[in-house]
Amino acid sequence: MELIVAHDRADLEKARSSGSVALVPTMGALHEGHRSLMRQARALAEQVVVSVFVNPLQFGPGEDFSRYPRTFDTDLDVCAEEGVDVVFAPSADDMYRPDRQVGVSAGEMGAIVEGAVRPGHFDGVLTVVLKLFNLVRPDVAVFGQKDAQQLALIRRMVADLDLPVEIVGAPTVREPDGLALSSRNRYLTTDDRRTALALSRALLAGAAESAPASVRAAATAELAASGLAVDYLVLVDPATFAEVPDSFSGQAVLAVAARVGTTRLIDNVLVTF
Ligand code: PAF
Numbered sequence: 001m002e003l004i005v006a007h008d009r010a011d012l013e014k015a016r017s018s019g020s021v022a023l024v025p026t027m028g029a030l031h032e033g034h035r036s037l038m039r040q041a042r043a044l045a046e047q048v049v050v051s052v053f054v055n056p057l058q059f060g061p062g063e064d065f066s067r068y069p070r071t072f073d074t075d076l077d078v079c080a081e082e083g084v085d086v087v088f089a090p091s092a093d094d095m096y097r098p099d100r101q102v103g104v105s106a107g108e109m110g111a112i113v114e115g116a117v118r119p120g121h122f123d124g125v126l127t128v129v130l131k132l133f134n135l136v137r138p139d140v141a142v143f144g145q146k147d148a149q150q151l152a153l154i155r156r157m158v159a160d161l162d163l164p165v166e167i168v169g170a171p172t173v174r175e176p177d178g179l180a181l182s183s184r185n186r187y188l189t190t191d192d193r194r195t196a197l198a199l200s201r202a203l204l205a206g207a208a209e210s211a212p213a214s215v216r217a218a219a220t221a222e223l224a225a226s227g228l229a230v231d232y233l234v235l236v237d238p239a240t241f242a243e244v245p246d247s248f249s250g251q252a253v254l255a256v257a258a259r260v261g262t263t264r265l266i267d268n269v270l271v272t273f
Helices: 009-015 032-044 072-081 121-136 148-160 183-187 190-207 212-224
Strands: 004-006 021-026 047-052 086-088 140-144 166-170 229-236 251-260 263-272
Touching: 004 009, 009 086, 009 121, 021 032, 021 121, 032 047, 032 072, 032 140, 032 166, 047 072, 047 121, 072 086, 086 121, 121 148, 140 148, 148 166, 148 251, 183 190, 183 263, 190 212, 190 251, 190 263, 212 229, 212 251
Parallel strands: 004 086, 021 047, 021 140, 047 086, 140 166
Antiparallel strands: 229 251, 251 263
16 A cells, blocks of 8 residues: 555545544654554554654744754655555645644653653643544554653553543664664764763663662662753653652653753653662
């Protein structure tokens, strides 16, 4: 089957199958991590729809909206290679009415950790994801665990708003040296990239420990030695993103965000106590 490219909601409606549909929402600049989401989606439904939309609503003032990598032709090649059925690539005008008023609020959970550094970011993410769910009407949607707080908030939105879609989280894909794949990695200079490896090293050092306090201490020590400008390092409940106590047992997320040169990177690992 040939890949269909839907540039607006009318094209999408024509291309949408009456069978089961899996959606992979992306902002393009597709890499191996996105390919793994597409493969998961392929196994879950008859039709796979990938959305490619750099969502202005989720970028704050001074963030990288205008320089965010846009590689649409290569993205289409990636989607064709992965057997995707439909690429939905709307314009901002097609997605957002000029007199738009109403959006999704990510609530208190959207204002902590990553949300404390990027106010309004998760409101923008949830608003576009809800719109994509309404337009594509997928049975299942696949998101990367790399954006762990985003994944948790999307699950929360689905539960709180009774959305008829199953959310699947897919593991983070890493370079052989540990760097988590991200569309923003292409901003990194060779030196930045070397420095950025401290993120995954810190997470690995933390994950090798067996109690919350020592996980935090080991990861903090590794970051302190790196010279990275760290925004946060937290050990949190994967569902709520609240910090876990030292007595915690169960699964937690060790999450980090730091700036390397002009690039901001996030990463996380799951740790079980
Ligand atoms: O993870 C992303 O690429 C974006 O936040 C998403 C989910 C496509 C919404 O714009």
